[in-house]
Amino acid sequence: MRFINPKIDFAFKKIFGSAQSNDILISFLNALLYEGRSIIESLEILDPYLAPQIAGVKNSYLDVKALLNDGTFVIIEMQVLKVQAFGKRVLYNAAKTYALQLTRGELYQQLRPVIALTITDFEMFAEHQDVTSHFVFKERTRLSDYIQNDIELVFVELPKFQKELEHLENITDKWIYFIKTTGTLDEVPQTMATVPQIQKAFEIANEVSLTQDELNTLQQQEFFAQDQESSVAVGREEGREEGRQEGRQEGRQEAQIELIMLSLNRLVGQLNPDLE
Template sequence: MRFINPKTDFAFKKIFGSEQSHDILISFLNAMLYDGNDTITAIEILNPYLAPRIRGIKDTYLDVKATINNTTNVIIEMQVLNVEGFEKRILYNAAKTYSNQLEVGEDYTDLEPVIALTITDFPMFPELNQLISRFILKEKTYLTDYPIYDIELVFIELPNFRKQLEELETLTDKWLYFLKTAKKLEIVPPVMGSVPAIQKAFEIANQANLTREELDDLEHHEIFIYDQRNAIKKAVKQGLQQGLEQGLQQGLEQGLEQGLEQGELKAKLAIAKQLLAVLDDEAIIQATGLSLEQITALRNK
């Protein structure tokens, strides 16, 4: 058997966000949020589209959105590329999901908690070096919890999950192994197939059960991710090489210190030039440290 990559946008939504996925999503969320305990007993998968209530605020599409036990809203995102502004987007989506619960005239006491669960295929918080991180509102000095425990951000960093098949013990282990390695597997390992929800997830992920249109969509998603990663790598590599060559040449002519300073600037400009077709101005500024005026000048050229 060949399985689709559950980390791609299309596959993740199909496996965890379709109408046939209720038991899969319950098992997955119990594993990710509640240490494998049967805390979630009922779930409703919702439309992932978040319509804005305020004119001028943009629309948002989540990967999966659900209500668990009729009380808590969960929004789930699988993120493969580490793009600029990603951290703010997570907070924005959580706040938007929280505020969108109320209609005109409804009381604030009607608001239900929101959990934003984000799985990343890259290190999100390298300084923490842990698999699962949870963030809530706390008082800055004494770190006491805010009285209303209504918004929680949960991050799972797949690169920090390093267990092999023979080391899988918990339900959390098995689901993370599924996310990370399903595409490379040719059979369903018995230790994972013994969990009915994971067995069903493998069945949905089986390429033999997909239509030609679905396989085409999946291929387009994977090509896009591959192209974006390579575009960034190429831009950085070419920018560094071009900048260093020019900097060294000027260093020989004008002195080492001045040459290194100019070389660093040219390296940044070269990197920015390569990223013009890939990222917006704000993202390029964050990546290179250049000013908006310098980026605008490059675009005008």
């Protein structure tokens, strides 16, 4: 048995953004946003996954977007590579989702809260080791909430999650483990199958359930992700090599300067012995 990798945009959208994924997404969001509490009772998946429309991966919106029962919008993004200004992009997408709710003539009171849930396959916040981070508007000194705290940024950093299967303690652990490891599994772990929504997610992720077109699209995205990772690795290595070359050049220049200074000192000493 083989499963598609939820860390790939296409796979993530199929698992969590399909028309039949409402119960999966509710369980997932309650786990990651509310520590497993049943805060979200129902939701509507906006721009749901439709296989025929995904063919042009490059032009498709592959994040998952949902409208919760309390009117809150949630946008969910899975990001594998650490790209420049990614933090600004997250903030921009959240602000855009908030601003575009209104059309001409509508009142600000009609704006609904936005939660941007971002799952990263890299570390964003090196200053701490918490897997999940929540950011809202706070007064800098008193740390009191802004009167309309309508935009919340939530980050889940997969590299910081180090629990093994036998040490999963709750629904939050299980969903993060699902995202991080499903692409490497060949069967559904028994402890995961006890959660109906996770079992259903595994069924959607089973490669057997995909059409040939979907498999081709998934493969294209995987190749693209690998190419991007290789490009980043090459860029870093070239940067390190350039730094090493600059260091060697600086070392040679410093040695030459020291040699020149030594020669000058000797010459001055010969011309004016009183200076020695």
